[in-house]
Every structure is written in C-alpha cells, then in structure tokens.
Amino acid sequence: MIRAELLKMTTTKAPKIAAAVGILGVAATGLASGWLLPAISHMDPDLQDSVAQMATSTADQQLAAMNVLGGGSLSSGSVSIGLIAVLLLGALIATTDFRHGGIINAALASPRRGRIMGAKTAATVVAMVVLGLCYAFVQGLLVAVAPSTLGAGGFSASWFDVADVLGRGILVLIPLGVLGLAAGMLIRSQSATFLVLIGAAVADVTLGAILAVIPATSSWASYTPLALVSTATGPSGGADAGLALGILTMMALAAASVAWVTLRRRDL
Amino acid sequence: MTTTSPSIEISHLAKSYGSTQAVTDVSFHAESGRVLALLGPNGAGKTTTMRILLGLATAESGHALIDGKAYPALSSPAHRVGAVLDAGGLHTDRTAREHLRITAAMIGVGQRIISPVLQQVGLTEAADRPVRGYSRGMRQRLALANALLGDPSILVLDEPANGLDPAGIRWLRQYLRSFAAQGGTVLLSTHVLTEVALVADDLVIIDRGRSLISGALDALTAESDLEQLYLSMTSVGSDQHSQYTPGNLAGSTSTDRETLR
Numbered sequence: 329m330i331r332a333e334l335l336k337m338t339t340t341k342a343p344k345i346a347a348a349v350g351i352l353g354v355a356a357t358g359l360a361s362g363w364l365l366p367a368i369s370h371m372d373p374d375l376q377d378s379v380a381q382m383a384t385s386t387a388d389q390q391l392a393a394m395n396v397l398g399g400g401s402l403s404s405g406s407v408s409i410g411l412i413a414v415l416l417l418g419a420l421i422a423t424t425d426f427r428h429g430g431i432i433n434a435a436l437a438s439p440r441r442g443r444i445m446g447a448k449t450a451a452t453v454v455a456m457v458v459l460g461l462c463y464a465f466v467q468g469l470l471v472a473v474a475p476s477t478l479g480a481g482g483f484s485a486s487w488f489d490v491a492d493v494l495g496r497g498i499l500v501l502i503p504l505g506v507l508g509l510a511a512g513m514l515i516r517s518q519s520a521t522f523l524v525l526i527g528a529a530v531a532d533v534t535l536g537a538i539l540a541v542i543p544a545t546s547s548w549a550s551y552t553p554l555a556l557v558s559t560a561t562g563p564s565g566g567a568d569a570g571l572a573l574g575i576l577t578m579m580a581l582a583a584a585s586v587a588w589v590t591l592r593r594r595d596l
Numbered sequence: 597m598t599t600t601s602p603s604i605e606i607s608h609l610a611k612s613y614g615s616t617q618a619v620t621d622v623s624f625h626a627e628s629g630r631v632l633a634l635l636g637p638n639g640a641g642k643t644t645t646m647r648i649l650l651g652l653a654t655a656e657s658g659h660a661l662i663d664g665k666a667y668p669a670l671s672s673p674a675h676r677v678g679a680v681l682d683a684g685g686l687h688t689d690r691t692a693r694e695h696l697r698i699t700a701a702m703i704g705v706g707q708r709i710i711s712p713v714l715q716q717v718g719l720t721e722a723a724d725r726p727v728r729g730y731s732r733g734m735r736q737r738l739a740l741a742n743a744l745l746g747d748p749s750i751l752v753l754d755e756p757a758n759g760l761d762p763a764g765i766r767w768l769r770q771y772l773r774s775f776a777a778q779g780g781t782v783l784l785s786t787h788v789l790t791e792v793a794l795v796a797d798d799l800v801i802i803d804r805g806r807s808l809i810s811g812a813l814d815a816l817t818a819e820s821d822l823e824q825l826y827l828s829m830t831s832v833g834s835d836q837h838s839q840y841t842p843g844n845l846a847g848s849t850s851t852d853r854e855t856l857r
Binding site for chain 1: 647650651652653654667668670673674677679681682685686687688689690691694697698699701702703742
C-alpha cells in the first residue's frame with residue numbers, strides 16, 4: 329500500500345509542482361536575504377540596518393539563516409512559501425484520491441481503512457523527508473555561498489550544529505505534512521482543503537500576534553503551531569526545540585487519528 | 597437457475613442518505629457460472645446496493661455477503677472480487693500502465709501481470725498514453741483491467757457498457773459470457789434492456805429501492821418480452837401497470853408482490 333501511495337504521488341503533476349514551488353520559494357527567500365537586499369541596501373539607510381541583521385558573517389548568524397522553511401529571519405514565525413507548499417503537498421496526497429475516485433480503488437483493495445490511512449501517512453513522511461532534504465540542501469548551499477558568508481572568510485559554523493539545525497528543520501516538515509494530509513482526509517474537497525490550510529496558516533499568525541500583545545496570554549503565543557515551528561527549527565535547539573517538535577508531532581497524530589476515525593465511519 | 601451455492605447473497609438491504617431512502621428492501625443472490633443483471637431506472641438503488649456489497653457504504657439493515665462473508669471480512673478481496681464503479685479511480689495525468697502499476701502494488705500482485713491484462717482489454721497500444729486522451733470506452737476498458745488484475749472469480753460492474761461503442765459492447769458481452777463460462781460470477785447493473793437480453797442469465801428488476809422480481813431471464817420472459825416486463829414493473833412504465841398480471845409470469849422465482857401496484 330505504501331508503494332502504491334508513493335507511485336500515486338510520482339505519477340501526477342500536482343505533487344511535483346507543489347514541491348518545486350516550495351523549493352523555489354525557499355531559494356527565492358534565501359536569494360532575497362543573501363543577495364538582493366544587500367545589493368540594494370545602499371539605497372536606504374534603514375534597509376542597511378535590516379541587512380546587517382540578516383548577515384551570515386558569524387557562525388550564529390549562519391545557523392539562524394538555516395531555517396529550512398525559508399529565509400531565516402525573513403520567515404521565522406510567519407507563513408513562508410516553503411511552509412504552504414508542505415501543507416498543500418500533504419493535502420494533495422489525500423485529496424487527489426477523493427477528487428479522481430482513487431479512494432474507491434484503495435478501499436476495494438484494502439477494506440480496512442486504517443491501512444489506507446497508515447499508507448498515506450507513511451507516504452507523507454517519505455515525501456516530507458525527501459522535500460526536507462531538498463529544502464536543507466538549498467538553504468545550506470545559499471548560506472554557504474552568500475556574499476556575507478564568503479566576505480567573512482567562509483563558513484564558520486560547525487558541521488554538527490549545521491546538521492542539528494537542518495535535521496530539526498527536516499523533522500518539522502513531517503508533522504506539518506501530516507496535518508495537511510489529515511485536513512485533506514477530513515475535508516476531501518481539494519480546493520476547500522487548500523483554502524482551509526492557507527486560512528489556518530494566516531489565522532495562526534494573527535492569533536499569535538493577538539496573544540502576544542495581551543499580557544495575560546503573552547506566554548501562550550509561543551504555543552501556536554507556527555510559533556512551535558519557529559522554535560523547533562531555530563538555531564538554539566535544546567529542550568525547547570525538542571518540546572516544540574514533540575507538541576507538533578502530537579498535534580499531527582491527533583489530527584491523523586481524527587481523520588482515520590472519520591474515514592472508517594464514512595461511506596465512500 | 598442452477599442450484600450451486602450463491603457467490604453473492606443480498607438480503608433485505610436498506611440504506612438511506614439523510615431523508616432520501618436509497619435502498620428500501622433489496623434481496624437477490626448470484627451464482628457462479630452465471631451473469632446476473634440488476635436492471636432498473638436511474639436512481640433505483642442499483643449503485644447503492646453494489647457499494648454496500650463492496651463495503652464502500654454501510655447498510656442500515658439486511659446483509660450483503662460474498663461467499664458468506666461481508667466484503668471487508670474477505671482475506672484478499674481483490675483476488676476474489678473485481679469491481680468497476682463509474683469507470684472511476686482514473687487520474688487523467690497517469691497512463692493506463694501507471695494506473696495498473698498502482699493497483700498491482702495495492703493488491704500485492706507482480707508487475708508482470710500488467711501487460712497480459714492490457715492485452716486482454718485491448719489497451720496495449722494506448723498503455724503509455726495519459727488517460728486524458730482516452731475515450732469513455734477506453735476508460736471503461738482500463739477500469740475493467742484494474743478489476744481483473746487480481747484474477748478475481750466475481751465481477752461487480754456498475755453500468756459497464758456506458759460509453760462503449762458497438763464494437764466495445766460486443767467485446768464486453770463476449771468477455772462477460774466467457775468469464776461466466778469459466779465458472780465466474782458476474783453482477784452487473786444496467787438500465788439498457790438489450791444489454792440484459794444479450795448477456796444475462798438471471799435478472800433482478802429494482803425500482804425505488806426495492807427488488808421487484810428476480811429469477812432466470814428465460815423463465816421471466818417466457819410469456820412476455822423483457823421490455824413489457826420491465827415497463828410493467830417499474831415506475832418508468834407506471835402508466836402500463838394495469839396491463840401486467842403477476843400470475844402470468846412464468847418461472848418467477850422471487851417476487852415482492854406487495855410492491856406491485
């Protein structure tokens with residue numbers, strides 16, 4: 329069943345387009361922060377300050393810029409193209425079957441619907457790891473060859489720290505992809521799932537901002553999904569990153585469980 | 597009809613969607629070596645009955661069994677039953693061969709069976725072209741190929757002749773007759789009378805969610821032709837009901853007379 333789900337993904341255009349858009353988004357954000365903004369920073373003194381913050385001269389700055397979801401300080405805690413692509417790829421793995429009737433063939437081949445959900449989840453994990461490796465490669469490469477990195481004498485972060493930051497970034501894509509998958513299994517309509525996911529991502533940013541400005545709830549702001557993604561992929565790592573990754577994984581498992589129960593009970 | 601044990605047994609099936617009663621009371625059985633046609637107008641409950649049989653929908657009452665078991669309880673269902681519903685499950689980006697590779701991976705059969713099955717349904721030349729360029733008939737053939745991959749002994753086909761050209765219909769008819777001749781069981785739904793007359797051994801007429809009559813086609817049409825029988829029993833021919841006399845129906849093996857008006 330897992331192989332069948334992977335074949336479904338690789339024999340249609342939409343998942344490849346979603347992955348390509350995500351990779352291009354990560355690359356474009358990295359190019360903007362590493363090349364474009366420094367190149368035009370002489371035009372505005374305020375921009376020079378911002379560019380200085382985005383520089384990758386030191387090891388800490390290089391690690392901070394290696395957020396696999398794109399662009400380090402340009403996207404941390406907010407909605408990036410890379411993140412949206414991950415959510416939509418997860419959703420596509422679910423909704424393509426409903427849209428084209430493939431779920432019927434899957435249910436005929438495997439009447440136990442838990443197997444269908446399990447296979448789709450496993451395929452999502454594989455897809456996210458592959459996509460995460462692509463994101464990590466692009467992000468790592470762009471930081472390594474960025475003008476401010478080369479200008480400071482080259483890459484200075486340790487390989488262990490680089491592997492830690494990029495590895496956590498890849499791991500974070502898995503629960504995000506599974507959340508997209510679960511949304512697709514629950515909603516079934518492709519366009520409706522896309523709208524819900526994009527809306528939820530934008531609403532998360534708004535919610536985080538509202539929680540942050542209210543003194544009584546400011547500490548909760550770090551537990552919205554996007555804030556958890558930011559913590560999990562951040563350069564500091566440690567227990568906070570592990571906790572954030574754990575909470576995201578629990579959210580994804582809960583969503584996948586609800587999707588499984590719904591799939592089991594629904595008529596197809 | 598032969599007296600072998602039924603491959604498919606459906607008894608007092610009922611199913612509603614919200615306030616719509618899709619199936620009220622459907623009962624019949626299909627035996628190996630025979631083609632059973634489920635005949636009824638659009639919306640009669642044929643597809644819902646098939647979906648319940650295949651475990652895709654849950655019945656509110658009654659049961660639908662294959663070899664005495666519900667479809668989900670079969671150990672390897674795709675090797676026992678091949679099904680075609682709505683010629684669906686086809687993604688227009690994929691080729692026929694890719695579709696069959698996916699199905700083969702799902703049901704756990706080797707890839708070597710794909711080429712012979714493509715040949716069997718006459719799609720060898722188009723096998724590596726995307727489905728978006730296929731005619732409706734070619735899609736039906738591909739859907740049938742999907743169903744045949746597990747080498748099943750039972751075929752459940754929902755309106756299989758839809759979209760087929762005359763040559764395709766002839767091919768399908770011959771294929772189904774040969775499948776049954778080799779001991780297979782075929783359950784097909786249709787609303788085309790000529791299709792029933794040419795391919796079926798047994799007939800179930802279904803309307804408004806109820807099976808109205810079932811039995812061997814020869815016996816059911818011994819004293820009236822199929823069209824007359826169908827029109828007299830269904831809502832399609834309600835204006836002709838007065839001409840129908842149940843008692844004259846030779847060979848009737850199972851009639852829900854209460855449903856006749």
